[in-house]
Amino acid sequence: MSEGAKFEDDDVLILVDVQNDFCPGGALAVPRGDEIIPIVNRLAARFRNVVLTQDWHPHGHSSFASSHPGKRPFETIVMPYGQQILWPDHCVQSTPGAEFHPALHAPHATLIVRKGFDRAIDSYSAFYENDRKTPTGLVGYLRERGLSRVFFAGLAFDFCVRYSAEDARREGFDAFVVEDACRAIDMDNSAEATRVSLSALGVPCLHAREFA
């Protein structure tokens, strides 16, 4: 991506989970998560096509530590679909924590993908739930609209952005992560593991300043 590059009509920016609960003061705050807002807003203004994702859990969701007696947030358990990190209650449907950050400005976004709404399955990726089989419908939306290059930004770099970008690549889209428009939770070196994994899959990490 060269300096001054313009985004084309078949490019789409997917803003992952820019929600109150993932920002400082929220229930599952990503450190310095709010710092991305002005970067994301400038980036969004350069794209004709923008999609938002929204973590959207029912009360008592199975990814919440509070749903598992004796378990604490950030412990890992085995679910029917595999390993699952347990989180504090967050992004509960129709609560302020689930709302987009009030400073997020992407009025031209055409789609909001809500994920994690099945009580029994978490969903990090914008494309597939954590059973890795149940689709959200986003692949179909992008294909039907002829969107082939997918740029990702948002929260958190090492979970929902990572899984979304990896699934986009596996589905045959050209995928890119705008890393300075993301922030990481960084559990057990997960940010560096994310860079390694994205690189291995052919997903470049870019910086928003490259587009300035």
Ligand SMILES: [Zn+2]
């Ligand atoms: Zn969640």
